[in-house]
Amino acid sequence: xxxxxxxxxxxxxxxxxxxxxxxxxxxxxxxxxxxxxxxxxxxxxxxxxxxxxxxxxxxxxxxxxxxxxxxxxxxxxxxxxxxxxxxxxxxxxxxxxxxxxxxxxxxxxxxxxxxxxxxxxxxxxxxxxxxxxxxxxxxxxxxxxxxxxxxxxxxxxxxxx
Amino acid sequence: xxxxxxxxxxxxxxxxxxxxxxxxxxxxxxxxxxxxxxxxxxxxxxxxxxxxxxxxxxxxxxxxxxxxxxxxxxxxxxxxxxxxxxxxxxxxxxxxxxxxxxxxxxxxxxxxxxxxxxxxxxxxxxxxxxxxxxxxxxxxxxxxxxxxxxxxxxxxxxxxxxxxxxxxxxxxxxxxxxxxxxxxxxxxxxxxxxxxxxxxxxxxxxxxxxxxxxxxxxxxxxxxxxxxxxxxxxxxxxxxxxxxxxxxxxxxxxxxxxxxxxxxxxxxxxxxxxxxxxxxxxxxxxxxxxxxxxxxxxxxxxxxxxxxxxxxxxxxxxxxxxxxxxxxxxxxxxxxxxxxxxxxxxxxxxxxxxxxxxxxxxxxxxxxxxxxxxxxxxxxxxxxxxxxxxxxxxxxxxxxxxxxxxxxxxxxxxxxxxxxxxxxxxxxxxxxxxxxxxxxxxxxxxxxxxxxxxxxxxxxxxxxxxxxxxxxxxxxxxxxxxxxxxxxxxxxxxxxxxxx
Numbered sequence: 001x002x003x004x005x006x007x008x009x010x011x012x013x014x015x016x017x018x019x020x021x022x023x024x025x026x027x028x029x030x031x032x033x034x035x036x037x038x039x040x041x042x043x044x045x046x047x048x049x050x051x052x053x054x055x056x057x058x059x060x061x062x063x064x065x066x067x068x069x070x071x072x073x074x075x076x077x078x079x080x081x082x083x084x085x086x087x088x089x090x091x092x093x094x095x096x097x098x099x100x101x102x103x104x105x106x107x108x109x110x111x112x113x114x115x116x117x118x119x120x121x122x123x124x125x126x127x128x129x130x131x132x133x134x135x136x137x138x139x140x141x142x143x144x145x146x147x148x149x150x151x152x153x154x155x156x157x158x159x160x161x
Numbered sequence: 162x163x164x165x166x167x168x169x170x171x172x173x174x175x176x177x178x179x180x181x182x183x184x185x186x187x188x189x190x191x192x193x194x195x196x197x198x199x200x201x202x203x204x205x206x207x208x209x210x211x212x213x214x215x216x217x218x219x220x221x222x223x224x225x226x227x228x229x230x231x232x233x234x235x236x237x238x239x240x241x242x243x244x245x246x247x248x249x250x251x252x253x254x255x256x257x258x259x260x261x262x263x264x265x266x267x268x269x270x271x272x273x274x275x276x277x278x279x280x281x282x283x284x285x286x287x288x289x290x291x292x293x294x295x296x297x298x299x300x301x302x303x304x305x306x307x308x309x310x311x312x313x314x315x316x317x318x319x320x321x322x323x324x325x326x327x328x329x330x331x332x333x334x335x336x337x338x339x340x341x342x343x344x345x346x347x348x349x350x351x352x353x354x355x356x357x358x359x360x361x362x363x364x365x366x367x368x369x370x371x372x373x374x375x376x377x378x379x380x381x382x383x384x385x386x387x388x389x390x391x392x393x394x395x396x397x398x399x400x401x402x403x404x405x406x407x408x409x410x411x412x413x414x415x416x417x418x419x420x421x422x423x424x425x426x427x428x429x430x431x432x433x434x435x436x437x438x439x440x441x442x443x444x445x446x447x448x449x450x451x452x453x454x455x456x457x458x459x460x461x462x463x464x465x466x467x468x469x470x471x472x473x474x475x476x477x478x479x480x481x482x483x484x485x486x487x488x489x490x491x492x493x494x495x496x497x498x499x500x501x502x503x504x505x506x507x508x509x510x511x512x513x514x515x516x517x518x519x520x521x522x523x524x525x526x527x528x529x530x531x532x533x534x535x536x537x538x539x540x541x542x543x544x545x546x547x548x549x550x551x552x553x554x555x556x557x558x559x560x561x562x563x564x565x566x567x568x569x570x571x572x573x574x575x576x577x578x579x580x581x582x583x584x585x586x587x588x589x590x591x592x593x594x595x596x597x598x599x600x601x602x603x604x605x606x607x608x609x610x611x612x613x614x615x616x617x618x619x620x621x622x623x624x625x626x627x628x629x630x631x632x633x634x635x636x637x638x639x640x641x642x643x644x645x646x647x648x649x650x651x652x653x654x655x656x657x658x659x660x661x
Contacts, residue, residue, distance in 0.1 A: 016592065024333065027340060031355070038352050046617055048347040048354060051610045055343065058336045065329040076326075076593045085385035086587065089559070093378070093580040096563060101573040106564075113563060114556040120385045121552035132553070137560065144568060149216060152564075153571045 017070025024063035031056035085120035092116030105155020110137040169291050172519025176527055181224050184217070185524050188225035189531045192232020197543045198554060199240050200384060202252075203233030203474070204490035204597075205376040211369050211498060212565040219502040220517055224524040226498050230491065231283060231528045234474055235536050238275040238467055239543055242268060243396050251434035251470045254442040258455070258462030263396035265458050270404045274412045274460055275467040276536045277404075282420040282468035283529040286475030289424050290482075291522050294511070297483040301508040307616035307627050309484075311636035313609040316430045316486055318643045321598035328647040330594045337585075338602020341366045348607075349614060361574035368497040370566055371603055372490070374579045375596050377562035379586020381555045386587070388551075397544075402537065412464040415445050419468030427476020430488045434473040441469035475525065482506050482518060485608070490597035493604050 031052045040047030069075060092113040099109035114133035115126060123129060141158060144150045152158075175181065191213070195206045210229050214222035241252040242259035255275060262271040304312070321331035344355045345365030356362040404412065422437040422444070445461040446452070455462055478495075480486040485507040487493040499506050504514070511518050536543070549557075566579050589596055620626035628634045 020333075020592065024336075027337075031340065031343070034355050034357075038347075038354065039350075046614055046622075048350050048352050051613075052343055052354060055336060055339050058332070059340070062329065062333045062336055066333060069327075069329060074327075078591060079387055081386040081591065082388065083386070085388060086382050089382055089385055090580070090584070092559070093563075093576075093583070097573055097576045097580065100567065100571055100576060106567060109567075110560045110563065114560050117381065117385075117556035117559050118552040121388065121555055123550075123552040129552075129556075133556070133560075136557070140560075140564065144564075150212070150568045152568055 012073045014070045014073050014075045017066060017075050021063045021067035021070055024059050024066060028056040028059035028063065031059065088116050088120035092120070099155075100153055103153075103155055105158045106141050106152040107134065107137045107157045108155055109153075110140070165292055165295055168295070168515060168519045169523060171516070172521075172523035173526075175220070175516050175520030176224065176523040181221055181520070181524065182527070184221040184225040185228045185528050186531060188228020189232040189528050189535055190228075192229035193236040193239075193532065193535060193543060194232075194546060195229075196233035196236025197239050197546050198236075198549075198558065199244060199547065200380050201233075201558070202237055202376070202491075203230060204372065204494050204600075205380075206230075206233035206236070207491060207494040207498065208369055208372040208376060209561055209565060211494070211501065212568045214498070214501075219504060220520055222502075223498065223517065223521050226495065227521055227525050228528040228531070230474070230495065231471075231525065231532055233491075234471055235276060235279055235532050236543065238279065238470070239272060239536070239540065240547065242271050242275060242463070243544060243547060251438050251473075253435075254438045254466035255463055255470070257442070258459050260396065261456070261458030262460065262463065267458065267460075268396055269402035270408050270460060271458075271463050272540055273402060273404045273537060274408060274464045276533060278412065278416040278419065278464045278468040279471040280529055280533045281416045282423060282470075282472040283475055284526065285417075285420050286424040286427075286472040287522065287525045287529065289428070290475055290479055290525075293428060293479050294483050294522070297479065298508045298511045301484050304484075304632065305616065305630060306612040306619065307630050308632040308636065310609055310612040310616055311627065311630075311633040311640065312430075312484065312486060313605050313612070314640040315636050315643065316480075316488055316601070316605060317598075317609075318640045319430055320488055320601050321595070322644055322647055326593070326595075328644075328651075330592075331598055334589065334594050334596065334598040335602045338599035339606040341371065341599070342603045342606030342610075348611065359574060361570075361572055365607075366578070366603060367566075367570070367575070368493070368500075368600070368604055369569070370575060370579050371582050372494055372497070372600050373562045373565055374582025375586035375589070375599060376490075377558055378579065378583025379590060379596075381559055382583060382587035383590040384551075384555065386591070402540065408460055411449075411451075411460050415441070415461045415465035416468040418444060419465040419470075420472040423469035423472025423474075424476045427473030427488075428479040429476075430480050430486055434470050434477075434489065437469040437473045438466040441465040478525075482521075483508065483511070487601060487604060490600050493597070493600045496604055 035049040035052035038049040040049055095112040095116065096109045099112060111130060111133035115129050118129045119126065141152055144152055191210055192206055195201055195209060196203060207229055214225055237252050238255050241256035242263050245256050245260040259271045259275065262268060317335055321335035322328035344362055346353050346363050353363055419441040422441045426437045427434065442462055442465060445465040446455050449455065449459060449461050451459060477489050477492040480488055481492045481495060485505055487496045496506065504510060563579065566575055586596060616626055627637060
């Protein structure tokens, strides 16, 4: 909201903005690279490769636009961010994916995510949270499996039920 | 006119079947419960609850959906009033005055005027929907593929560029969505695009995975990253729940004016509910007899924007149902709900499944009525949901969010995509990129492409076909103006600012 303010004392180059512009440019290149292997089968009109190229052109233009914004320091002000909780939640998601991938089942996987997220938001009572998580995910599993007949991945715990 | 009444009566007969009433009740209940949770807007409410409706029959589950949609809106306003964290930008105006009222011990009347205003606006706007829809359907059947393509261009531009803070950032979001829409097998030639040899990507990016990742996981990451900044404070509801005679007198005109702003702007593909709510807020501020109260808890400032918000939500159903054109994140999720059953909203659906469409419209009236009953006396129950400690709340949200994906597609690739979209959503929030255009781009991108390719195939590859159809030419002109206008106006604004 403050970006339109003309009397900003100093406008510094925004490094994050430069990274965003670079990523958009990379994405545009990937699109063109991917579109080049496609065969145009259409007799007339446009084939499957046309739209990716159009979108790539748009992305390239937007990369330039974002680059100019970043150079002028036009990005909105940001508050400081704490990386620890973000990493904790991502670890939880990674655990969930690993447990599901290795056949550990729904209950263990979501419990791991619950405990790490709760810890990310500042709770330190890990044991209690683990118990809550196990009970909750068991109830969800039963509700989905028995009532809605949706199949959730089963692991060692689910087979006991 | 007569036809509309007949169709609506028929729809009502569908909607009041006991099973459908039950679905509507479950929908409004779940919608309010999830919508009340801080940080969860109606779009995410619908996205989270999509897997729950997966196995029901289409009619019943669409009715449940309508309930979830309206329930999420009601729930969101409760959160905005009692803790100053609007779940979506359209509730920002409500939070502005409503939270001040709650702090001054007038939380009850604030909740009441929001609920009754939502009811009034929702009912009027649903009537508007019922009468506007058949008329638009008559126009829409005449649309050729080139006209549809042009219409989608208008939607792309208005959703991303015209009304946001920064057209560049809005368009960036849109193009990320369009890129994601390319992933998968091209329907016309069977060739894989952007799949990189991963078999799971051949089916394309799942809309629910994207929406839940961006909204739920992204929001959780964002709130966690800035937990040290803000302390949310829940205002207890003190004093009477009921509005005084004075409150009624000050509320009814803002309700109607809010509806007048909300419905047309929502029904035009003009992108979301933010504009009408802020228009309504500034109008009420100008017209009020109590200007000194604004900023300190004026009831007009809750009544008007809340009505505008709900009316525009019903308004976005007009282009959604008649043209298959979603213009807000929530409408995009509704479209995903239809597509889950292989239904494509549009003129054909009105002709082929009138029972379904009109049953849905009729059930909107019923959902609205249920919500009024559910919200006023039961507000204490919803308030208790707000008291869940933040760690458990967000842990629960994430479990629920991943559960949807696990139930639909329990694969490592799909879950990794969910996590990846979560990181994307976090970064977009952090750097202030709007999120709705990504979802709209993913859904509309492939449709726009196939319409364009069909149009060009019919014209034997002549691109002039886009300009030869008067409808298409006009729409493309509108899209161009809407695209250029914000840049020009911004230039003018800067020029003016320099003059001062």
